[in-house]
Every structure is written in structure tokens, then in C-alpha cells.
Amino acid sequence: MAASRSRKAPNDSAAPAEAVTHDELLGYYKEMLLIRRFEEKAGQLYGMGLIGGFCHLYIGQEAVVVGVQAALNPGDTVITSYRDHGHMLACGMDAKGVMAELTGRRGGYSKGKGGSMHMFSREKNFYGGHGIVGGQVPLGTGLAFGHKYLKDNGVCTCYLGDGAVNQGQVYESFNMAALWKLPVVYIIENNKYAMGTSQERASAGELHQRGAAYGIPGHQVNGMDVLDVKAAADEWVDWVRAGNGPVILEMKTYRYRGHSMSDPAKYRTKEEVEKMRTESDPIDRLKKILLERGVATEESLKDIDREVKAVVSESAEFAQQSPEPDPSELYTDVLIEG
Amino acid sequence: MPIEVLMPALSPTMTEGKLAKWVKKEGDSVKSGDVIAEIETDKATMEVEAVDEGRIGKILVAEGTENVAVNTPIAVLLEEGEDASAIAGGEKPKTAALPSVKGDEAPAASTLPATPASGPAAPPPSDEDKFFEKTVKRTVREALRDAMAEEMRRDEKVFVMGEEVAQYQGAYKVTQNLLQEFGPDRVIDTPITEYGFSGLAVGAGFKGLRPVVEFMTFNFAMQAIDHIINSAAKTLYMSGGQMGCPIVFRGPNGAAARVGAQHSQDYASWYAHCPGLKVVSPYSAADAKGLLKAAIRDPNPVVFLENEILYGQSFDVPESEDFIVPIGRAKIVRAGKDVTITAYSLMVGHALAAAEALAKEGIDAEVIDLRTIRPLDVHTIVESVKKTNRLVSVEEGWPVCGIGSEMAAIAMDHAFDYLDAPVVRVHGVDVPMPYAANLEKLALPQIEHIVAAAKKVLYRG
Numbered sequence: 001m002a003a004s005r006s007r008k009a010p011n012d013s014a015a016p017a018e019a020v021t022h023d024e025l026l027g028y029y030k031e032m033l034l035i036r037r038f039e040e041k042a043g044q045l046y047g048m049g050l051i052g053g054f055c056h057l058y059i060g061q062e063a064v065v066v067g068v069q070a071a072l073n074p075g076d077t078v079i080t081s082y083r084d085h086g087h088m089l090a091c092g093m094d095a096k097g098v099m100a101e102l103t104g105r106r107g108g109y110s111k112g113k114g115g116s117m118h119m120f121s122r123e124k125n126f127y128g129g130h131g132i133v134g135g136q137v138p139l140g141t142g143l144a145f146g147h148k149y150l151k152d153n154g155v156c157t158c159y160l161g162d163g164a165v166n167q168g169q170v171y172e173s174f175n176m177a178a179l180w181k182l183p184v185v186y187i188i189e190n191n192k193y194a195m196g197t198s199q200e201r202a203s204a205g206e207l208h209q210r211g212a213a214y215g216i217p218g219h220q221v222n223g224m225d226v227l228d229v230k231a232a233a234d235e236w237v238d239w240v241r242a243g244n245g246p247v248i249l250e251m252k253t254y255r256y257r258g259h260s261m262s263d264p265a266k267y268r269t270k271e272e273v274e275k276m277r278t279e280s281d282p283i284d285r286l287k288k289i290l291l292e293r294g295v296a297t298e299e300s301l302k303d304i305d306r307e308v309k310a311v312v313s314e315s316a317e318f319a320q321q322s323p324e325p326d327p328s329e330l331y332t333d334v335l336i337e338g
Numbered sequence: 339m340p341i342e343v344l345m346p347a348l349s350p351t352m353t354e355g356k357l358a359k360w361v362k363k364e365g366d367s368v369k370s371g372d373v374i375a376e377i378e379t380d381k382a383t384m385e386v387e388a389v390d391e392g393r394i395g396k397i398l399v400a401e402g403t404e405n406v407a408v409n410t411p412i413a414v415l416l417e418e419g420e421d422a423s424a425i426a427g428g429e430k431p432k433t434a435a436l437p438s439v440k441g442d443e444a445p446a447a448s449t450l451p452a453t454p455a456s457g458p459a460a461p462p463p464s465d466e467d468k469f470f471e472k473t474v475k476r477t478v479r480e481a482l483r484d485a486m487a488e489e490m491r492r493d494e495k496v497f498v499m500g501e502e503v504a505q506y507q508g509a510y511k512v513t514q515n516l517l518q519e520f521g522p523d524r525v526i527d528t529p530i531t532e533y534g535f536s537g538l539a540v541g542a543g544f545k546g547l548r549p550v551v552e553f554m555t556f557n558f559a560m561q562a563i564d565h566i567i568n569s570a571a572k573t574l575y576m577s578g579g580q581m582g583c584p585i586v587f588r589g590p591n592g593a594a595a596r597v598g599a600q601h602s603q604d605y606a607s608w609y610a611h612c613p614g615l616k617v618v619s620p621y622s623a624a625d626a627k628g629l630l631k632a633a634i635r636d637p638n639p640v641v642f643l644e645n646e647i648l649y650g651q652s653f654d655v656p657e658s659e660d661f662i663v664p665i666g667r668a669k670i671v672r673a674g675k676d677v678t679i680t681a682y683s684l685m686v687g688h689a690l691a692a693a694e695a696l697a698k699e700g701i702d703a704e705v706i707d708l709r710t711i712r713p714l715d716v717h718t719i720v721e722s723v724k725k726t727n728r729l730v731s732v733e734e735g736w737p738v739c740g741i742g743s744e745m746a747a748i749a750m751d752h753a754f755d756y757l758d759a760p761v762v763r764v765h766g767v768d769v770p771m772p773y774a775a776n777l778e779k780l781a782l783p784q785i786e787h788i789v790a791a792a793k794k795v796l797y798r799g
Contacts, residue, residue, distance in 0.1 A: 040370050044389040047346025049408055054350070059371075077545070111578035118576035127544055127581070132568055138534050139569060142541020149497070149523070149547055172534025179529070256371070262349035264382035277371070333579035334613050336637040 020227060022295045028070065028226045029290060030304050032062035032283050035086040037312045038095055039257075042085065042102055046261045050320060051102045055116045058086035060256040063282035064189050065090040067229025068157055068249075071237045075152060079127040079140040080159035082117035083189075083255075087159065091126040093119075095311050099319035107322030111329060134160065134167030137186070141173040144184035144246075155183045155241050163194025165207050174246070178214035181245035185237055186211070188250040189223065195259040196267040208250035216246050223251030224280045227289075254280065340420060341390050342411040345399070348377065348384040355379045356404045357412060366394050368415070375401075375412070392417045458716035458752055461667040466628060469656035473624075476655040478648045481623035482512050482588075485630035486550060488659050490520050493548060496634055499526040499535060500552030500589075509554045510590060510649055536562035536587070540569045543583035543639075550634060553589035556605045556643060562587075563608075570639035571614030586633045591619065591643035592683060592734045593782060599770035602778075604735030606682065609641040610712040610744070616665050617712040619643040621686035623653035625709055628663030636665060643711075645684045668715035670722070674704035677792045678722040680745055681732040682708040685783060689732050692788035703792055711741065719745070720752040727758040728795040732788055737765040759795040764788050 039057040046055050058065075061083075069078070069090040080087045088098050093109065101108025101119050109119040117131040127143060130136040140158025147154035164170060165188060177184050188207050192199050199207070208218035221232040229251060236247045254276045258265040265273075290296040296304075345355065356378040362368055368388040375386040395416035399406055406412065476484070490496045497520075502509045504517040504527040517525040528535040532553065539549035553559045559566065570583045593602035609617045616638055620626040626644070633640035655661075671686060672693050681689040686707045693703040704722050708714065723729050731745035742763030749761050767781040793799065 037370070040387075040389050043387070044346075047348065047386075047408075048344055049347045052350060079541075109578065110576055110580075113578050114576040118573075120573075120577040120581045122580055127541070128573070128577070130569070132564060135537065135564065135569060138537025138565065139541035139544065141534075142538035142543070143545050144541075145538055146542045146545025146547050149542065150545070169533045169537060172529075172531040173538065175529060175531065176534060176538060262379075262381060264384050266382070333575045333577075335616070336574065336579075336582050 020230065024070065025286070025290060025295050026304070028066050028230070029283070029286050029296075029301070030308060031066045031090060032226065032286065033304065033308045034095070034311060035062045035066070035089050036283060037308050038089060038099070038315065039085060041312045041316050042099065043257070043261065045099075045103065045316060045319070051116070052104065053115055054082070055102065055261045056083040056259065057255070057257045057261070058083055060276065060281075061189060061191060061223065061253045062086060063226035063229050063286075064187070064223045064251045064253050065159070067226040068185075068187060068233045070230050071233035072155070072157065075125065075154045077125045077127055077140075077143045077147070077154060077156045078159075079136045079143060079156065080129070081133065081136055081161055081164065082129070082131050083161070084117065084119065084129045088119055088121070088126055088129075091121065091124040093121050093124050093126060095315035096318040099315040100322045103319040103322070104324065105319060105322035106325045106329070107318060111333075112325040113329065113333065134164040134170050136160065137164065137167070137170045138173045140186075141177050141182060141184055144177065144182040145180070147183050148180070153241065155185060155237055157185045157187060157237075159187045159189055161194065162188060162190040162192065162199050162203065162207060163197075165210055166203060171210075174211050174214045174216055177246040178211070178216050181243060183240050183243070184246045185233075185240050186216075186246060186248045188248060189253055190250050191253050191255040193255070193259070193267065195263070196265075198267065206250075208248055211246070211248045216248055218248035218250065220250045220252060223253030224276075224282045224285065226282055226286055339417070340395055341392065341415040341417065343374070343388075343413040343415055345377070345406045345408050345410045345412050346386055347408040348379050349381050352379045352381075352408060354405050354407045357399050357401055357406050358383060360397060360401045361385075362394050364394050364397055368392060368394065377406075388415070390415055390417075395420070458720055460717050461715040462664040464664050464667055466661065466663050469658050469661040470624075470654065472657045473654035474657055475652045476623045476627070477650055477652050478623045478626045478644070479510065479512055479650065481627035481653075481655050482630055482644065483514055483516065485627045485634070486513070487516060487519060489631055489634040490516070490524060495546065496548045496550065497524040497526065498550045498552060499528055499539060501528055501530055501554050503527060503552050508552070510646060512644075512649070513552065532558050532561040533565065537565040537569060539585060540565050540583055543570070543585040544573070544581055548584050548634060550586045550588060553587065555601060555646070556589050556591040557601050557603055559587065559589070559605070566609070566615070566639070566641065567612050571612050574638070575614060582637050583639050584637045585639045586630070586642050587639070588630070588633075588642035589644060590646040590649070592645055593766075593771055593778070594646040596773060596775065596778060598773045602771035604733065604766065605641075606643060606711050606733065607735055607740045607744075609643075610714075610741065611739075614639065615712060616640045616710070617643065618665055618710050619682045620709055621648065621683055621707050623651070624655045624661070625663055625669070625707070627655055628661050629665065629709065632662050632665050635662075640665070643683065647684055663709070666710050666713045666715060668709055668718040669707045670704060670718070671707045672703065672705040674702040674726070676702045676726055677728040677730060677795055678704050678706060678719070678726045679730045679732060679788065679792065680706045680708055680719060682711060682741070683734070685732045685734055688783060688785050689788055691785045692792065695785065695789050696792055701792060701796060701798070708741075714744070714748070716748055716752065719748055723749055723753040724756045727756050728792075729757070729761045730764060730788065730791045730795055731761065732764045732783055734766050734783060736768050737763060738768065740765055759797065762791040762795050764791050
């Protein structure tokens with residue numbers, strides 16, 4: 001039975017790295033770095049008052065979305081919560097359009113009308129960006145229903161946090177997904193804190209076992225290691241695509257920043273954050289592998305760094321120069337006319 | 339070139355703060371993510387992290403300084419190879435980001451598009467009348483079923499889901515025989531899980547399918563109202579027009595008979611409140627069929643409020659499958675000149691009965707079946723009031739912020755100078771629905787209430 005398949009030990013990234021090409025390894029590095037630098041820039045623009053409202057940064061969690069996305073096929077769908085900038089970049093959405101949405105400008109993916117939490121791209125199969133904790137779970141299950149109904153062989157990757165796992169609608173979704181064998185991969189991004197409440201204080205039991213009663217296999221994965229994430233995603237996305245029904249992958253990860261920009265994060269120690277940053281950083285980890293295996297040199301990695309910084313700077317510049325939406329936009333897109 | 343580090347805003351409401359502490363000093367190297375200072379915001383003490391790499395060239399604001407405005411330069415960062423002379427050299431440091439380039443200035447309220455001076459827009463055109471040359475008798479139940487079956491034959495992306503819709507043939511038999519014709523992939527029994535299956539259906543709608551979601555009654559849709567509003571109604575706007583959701587939420591609404599407070603509620607005004615939704619509530623079988631077909635074809639989310647008591651009532655329904663009733667068009671079901679009575683769903687029958695009673699007393703009432711609650715056919719209502727100069731609104735729901743309140747506002751906005759009497763609202767009593775037969779009757783609008791209201795606006799005893 002699939003649920004009992006053995007998994008690699010969380011820190012053993014040596015084996016999967018060999019199954020991945022050099023170009024792929026460099027691609028993951030570049031993508032994770034892009035998300036990291038993009039989020040840092042977003043934080044800076046927020047500090048300057050150019051981004052308003054809520055802004056939830058993905059810094060620290062980059063390996064999760066980059067590893068999972070690498071296992072998908074064109075046409076597979078992606079949906080997540082409001083900590084969504086990284087997912088959009090990993091789906092191939094343009095950094096300029098994402099940043100311009102953060103600044104509320106007309107060049108943003110939602111023309112400035114959605115904001116940080118609400119961006120979408122039909123072209124890239126990214127279905128949001130949802131602001132109600134857990135709301136994306138039945139929606140993603142519905143995307144999977146759509147894949148099955150249309151027989152398009154697609155899979156939905158539905159991301160949720162460790163906070164969402166206690167919402168009732170998540171279990172309503174698990175039940176229907178298992179009952180109808182829907183092609184959905186539920187990816188729990190367990191960054192240990194639901195806003196200010198730690199997993200221990202909010203959630204009984206193990207999160208990857210939350211589907212057990214429905215017969216949904218669940219696995220824990222080291223979400224700080226992109227290669228481990230990729231290996232798990234490869235295996236289980238295929239399994240789901242083969243018509244076996246849903247799976248739950250719990251990614252053990254960590255966010256370095258507060259829940260949102262205005263969160264001083266007093267619920268955890270500085271030492272805890274520092275330890276994760278220095279010992280478990282997903283970018284540093286991959287960098288070490290790249291250098292050790294001779295895939296890259298310090299110099300070639302600096303080139304990637306410069307390339308990424310240029311993309312991010314360009315996005316920040318665009319996001320400030322793109323005009324605010326025309327006042328007439330206030331009334332458009334409420335309903336599809338005709 | 340040196341980079342200025344600016345006083346950051348670290349909460350949505352912060353305009354200034356105290357520079358509590360410098361963690362780095364002049365000469366220290368910093369890289370992205372390093373904490374360089376602590377500031378006190380209006381809410382908490384927060385850490386300021388470096389975004390750029392470099393060396394602290396100069397600290398411009400000493401620690402302990404209060405009321406430092408957001409975006410004030412607080413330090414200068416030197417890039418690799420630069421020294422402090424780069425600051426002294428008078429070269430204007432670049433700020434860490436460009437100043438905001440605003441678009442058009444925010445407009446004065448008066449420049450925003452408003453209702454045209456010519457009055458409310460005319461409703462969408464309709465050719466529905468011509469189809470009544472050839473009709474058959476159908477119950478509302480059969481008409482709804484026929485509408486779904488015809489649309490499912492027409493478009494394979496249409497499917498029906500809900501509790502007991504398939505094998506049981508519908509809790510109220512509205513989906514009778516759909517399973518036999520279309521099979522279990524398109525007629526789907528769900529668990530009792532309204533929140534979940536509504537969200538699932540909305541997701542399927544995003545994917546391009548056309549779900550018809552049956553709620554056993556709209557009372558249970560309260561479990562799902564988050565997805566109806568937050569997911570179905572708002573996503574098109576939040577996505578800048580990319581992500582529409584063609585979906586119908588349908589089922590019986592309002593009081594049935596003796597089922598108590600939790601099963602007897604009219605949700606018309608709840609859903610009508612929300613932009614991004616269309617809300618339909620038909621009375622006759624013909625309208626039920628024509629409007630449900632329109633709702634299924636509509637690219638937007640439609641809340642379709644039926645009535646259990648009407649399910650068994652028969653009406654003439656056009657035979658043609660091309661018969662469609664456009665959403666957003668009211669119908670004058672009885673022409674008259676003395677008073678306008680608006681109603682929807684079951685209350686249309688009450689209003690017509692009241693009009694007959696009024697006729698016996700020489701009062702010629704015009705009855706408008708609203709049919710669509712959002713968008714309301716304001717044009718038809720206003721034109722009628724301009725003719726009769728009096729308006730009575732009838733609804734089963736509660737009075738506060740109800741459909742009748744909206745009718746009164748419409749009359750004020752568009753027909754104030756034509757009114758010869760204040761608008762009178764007939765509505766359910768402002769209490770949870772009681773169970774006792776006598777109390778339930780007292781809680782619901784009756785024909786005599788409508789008659790009395792019409793006489794009141796006519797100043798006839």
C-alpha cells in the first residue's frame with residue numbers, strides 16, 4: 001500500500017541530488033533566490049509605504065514551492081493562501097506584474113484591484129491568492145474535480161498552512177477528494193506558527209496524518225531541502241496523476257519574517273530564528289551542494305545573484321512607475337457583461 | 339553609489355516612530371536580512387533588516403530619537419569599494435527605491451460615474467412573450483427540472499451537485515430523472531457538507547465548468563455563504579477580470595410550513611446586498627424555467643431562490659426550448675393605474691389575490707413581479723410609480739434593510755416628485771419564525787395586509 005512506502009530521511013539530500021541534472025539544480029537555485037530577493041524588496045517597499053495593507057512574506061519557505069512546481073506538468077493547476085508571492089513566481093508569473101500588484105498599480109496582475117493576497121493567472125494556471133484561511137482547499141479540490149471531469153490528466157497542487165489544517169472545510173474537502181478520487185496534492189506548508197500560535201498550541205496530532213481517517217496517504221518532507229521536496233513531489237504527483245486519489249505532503253518549513261509585515265514575532269526567540277537561518281537555510285543548503293559537486297563556482301553563483309537582482313530591481317522600478325488604476329476601473333470587473 | 343536607508347513603515351497605520359536602537363554601527367558590514375536597527379512603531383518594537391549589501395557609512399539619526407517620520411533617511415550604506423568620501427563628495431545618495439510615481443490624482447466624488455440624469459437604465463430586451471403562443475401546463479418543479487435537463491443536453495460542462503440530487507431524485511424531486519439521463523458523473527450526490535461542496539463547485543467553475551449547486555434549502559447555504567460571496571462573487575473583481583465563475587446556487591428559500599425558525603428564512607436581501615452576484619427569485623413556472631436557463635448560461639454567479647410551496651403549482655409554460663427570460667427584467671403581471679405593488683416569489687400570488695380583492699372595491703392595482711432581485715429592474719418600477727404615484731412593496735423577509743427598504747429608496751431616488759403617499763412596506767414580522775400554526779400565520783404577510791397597505795397609500799380607510 002502506497003501509504004506505507006518508506007521515505008528518505010529528511011536530511012539526506014545526497015541521493016536525490018544525483019537524479020537531478022545540473023541545469024535543474026541551477027534552476028532551483030535561481031528560482032529560490034528570485035523569491036528571496038523579491039520578498040526582501042517587497043518588504044523594503046512596504047517599509048517605504050509603497051505597499052499597503054497586509055503583506056505576507058515567503059522568506060525561508062522557498063524550497064517548498066520551487067521543489068513542488070518542478071514536479072508538475074504544463075496544465076497542472078496551483079492554488080494557495082495569501083502567502084502567495086513565491087507561488088506566483090514559481091508558476092512563471094512575471095515579477096513585474098506581481099510587484100506592481102503589491103503597489104496597487106495598473107500594471108499589476110489584478111490591475112491593482114486585488115493586492116498582495118489576490119492575484120491570478122489563467123495563462124500560468126495559478127488560481128490565487130485567497131485571503132480566508134482554508135478557503136483555497138475546497139476551491140483547489142474543485143480544480144481537481146475539473147481536471148477529472150474534463151479528463152485532462154491534470155493535477156491540482158493545493159497549498160495550505162499549518163493554521164488552515166484546523167478549519168472544518170479542509171476536512172469536508174479531504175472527504176470528497178478521497179471519496180471521488182480527485183487528483184489533488186494537498187501540500188501543508190508547516191512553518192510552525194499560525195500567525196502567533198505555535199503548532200503545539202493549536203494542533204493535536206501529526207499534520208501529515210490528518211487525512212488518515214479518509215484513507216489519504218500522508219508524508220512528512222523536509223521542506224528546507226528543495227531536493228527532498230522535489231523527490232517527494234515527483235513520486236506523489238505521479239501517484240495522484242495515476243488516478244489513486246489525493247495525497248497530503250507536510251512540508252516542514254520555517255518563515256524567517258513575521259506572519260505579516262506588522263508582526264513583531266514575539267512568540268518565538270531570536271535564537272530559534274537565527275538557528276534556522278544559519279543551519280537550515282534552503283538556499284545556502286543548495287549552494288553548498290552546487291559548489292561541492294562542481295556544478296557552479298562562487299563566481300558563477302554571483303552571476304546568478306546579479307541576474308536575479310536585476311529582475312527584482314526592474315520589477316520594483318516598474319511597480320513604482322506603473323500608474324495607479326484609472327478611476328473608471330472602480331466599476332469594472334464586478335460582473336462579466338453580455 | 340551610496341544608498342540611503344529610510345525609516346520604514348512597519349504597520350499599515352504607522353506614519354512615524356522612535357529609532358530605539360542601532361544594532362549595527364558605522365563601519366559595520368551588512369548583508370540582506372541582517373538586523374540593523376530596532377524601531378518602535380505605533381504597535382510594537384520591530385526590527386529593521388538590511389535589504390542591500392554593504393557597509394554602514396554614516397548613521398544619520400541617532401538612537402533614541404523619537405517621532406522619526408516614515409521615509410526619513412536614517413543611515414547611508416556604502417557599496418563594495420566605496421569609502422566615506424563618497425558621502426562627503428556631495429554625490430546625492432540614491433534612495434533604496436524610487437519615489438512613488440502616482441497616477442492620476444484621486445478624483446473628486448462628483449467626477450465618478452453616477453446614474454445617468456435620464457433615469458434608471460432600461461432592462462435587457464426580451465422576446466419571451468412570443469413563446470406563449472404554444473404552451474403546456476407544468477408545475478414549477480417540472481419547469482426547473484426541464485430547464486436543467488435542456489441546458490445539460492446543450493452544454494456538457496453543465497453538471498448538478500448537491501445533497502440527494504441523484505439517487506434519491508431530489509429532496510423535493512426537482513432533479514427527478516436527471517441521473518437516469520445524464521449519469522453519475524454529471525448528477526452528483528454530495529455528502530452533507532455545504533461549505534465544502536460549494537467551495538468545490540466554485541473551484542470547478544474557475545476551471546471552466548458550469549456547476550449547478552442545489553441546496554436542500556437556502557437555510558443550509560449559510561454554511562456556504564463564505565464561498566458564495568468571498569470566492570464566487572468577489573474573485574472576478576479581485577483578479578482584474580481574469581477569473582470569472584459561471585455557477586448557479588439554487589434551492590428553496592423562505593418559509594415552507596411549520597418548520598420553525600432555522601428552516602424558514604428569506605435570503606433575498608442577504609444576497610442582493612453583494613456586488614458580483616446576480617439574484618433571481620421567480621414566481622411562475624414559466625419564469626422559473628426561463629430564468630434558470632438564463633442563469634445556467636450566465637458567465638457570473640447566480641443565486642436562484644425558489645420556493646417550496648410553489649413547487650407543486652402549475653402554470654402555462656412555453657413549449658419551445660428557446661424560451662429564455664433575461665435576468666434583470668421585471669414583469670408587470672397585472673396592469674393597473676391606482677397603485678403599484680411589487681413582490682417576488684410566493685408573494686406575487688398574494689399580491690395578485692390582493693389586487694383582485696382591491697378591484698372589487700374599485701381600486702386598480704398594478705402588480706410587478708420583480709423576478710430578479712439583483713440587478714433590480716429599477717426602470718420598470720419607476721415607470722410604474724410615475725403612473726400610479728403610489729408604491730407598496732411586499733416580501734416575506736424581515737423588514738430591516740430588506741427589499742422593501744430598497745423599494746423605498748428607489749422611490750426616493752427616482753420618483754420622489756411623483757409620489758402622492760409615503761411608500762408602505764409589507765413584510766414578515768421582525769422575529770425568528772415561530773412554530774405554532776397561529777403564530778406562524780401572524781409572522782408572514784397575508785393578502786389582507788397587502789390590501790390594507792394599498793388602501794393606506796390611497797388614503798382609503
